[in-house]
Amino acid sequence: MKQLLAASLLVLLSACASSPDYDYDKSVNFTEYKTFAWFPNATLAKGATNYQISELMERRVRQAISDELTAKGMTFTDAANADILVNYHASVESKVDVDTFSTGYSARWDYWGISHNVQTTTREYKVGTLVVDVIDKASNQLVWRAANEGRLKKNQTPEERTAAVQESVAEILSHYPPQAQ
Template sequence: MLRNIILAASVILISACSNTPDWDYDKSVKFTNYKTFSWSADADLKNNGGNAYQINDLMEKRVRNAIIEAMLKHNIKLVESENADVLVNYHASVDSKIEADSFNTSYSARWNYWGFGYQTQTHAREYDVGTLVIDVIDKASNQLVWRGAKEGRLRNKQTPEQRTTSVNKTVFAILENFPPVEVH
């Protein structure tokens, strides 16, 4: 019994840690020079492998609005492409995963069988995991200088407000480390 509780607590702890955004960036870049951004020509959820029910024009709008808000919080504003310091690209993917839970349900004896035992039940569920990736490209060099990504379980049957809140939280979590703090 104690072993099952410890196992369940470990699974919960591991799953909680997996929702942390992942970042990578070029340490040679001086990010404080970036004051403006524009959209990359490739910035589109649907054209980059997003084919799930939730990848649509409404979600596209939510992602763009959340990126604009998050960048403004870092004092980087949206401008026309010719005036931008950096280009922002984003894309999403959706993968199906299977989650299985096994647990002991009871002790029992069988007819015409001497002895006791326990029964193990396994339940499997398929669910969708979405990953949103945001790239920042230096416009002058056309080089990727920063990338952030976050994955999370997709939920169906949400209101538009719940979807907007979810997108905002995801985008803000990804862009929390942009621009990265420069250590000298």
């Protein structure tokens, strides 16, 4: 019984997982890009009000983006010599989940009446969105953008936070470079 419950929960969570949203300029030949650098003043922490967006998280995001692009054959260089500039930013929003369900119906015939019981529960949670932009250095134009959102968890270890960032960045950059369609 426990295995069935665990398997059902896993299937439900998989169905709820969101895939990154991405967009790009179809006129760009992404195979020409070989080097990357950070967009000047790229930062997560500027103006952030959520404690989870910090300089520690910033280093994790930069490392994850750098690792993913390097694995795709790109080379990190200084901004003056880069083909593309990479920018990133994050936001945190509060969301509310509301569930309403019927807990029962009853009818009594010995005296008149029908009852209907309804229960409503609400839960507030935080959702973080990480956005990664790719800017063509020569034209200074945005050529690719992707975002991924996910529920923020509290009380994670540094290792768990690093793994979550690496997974999110890998999902985002799984669509870079875009494949010709």
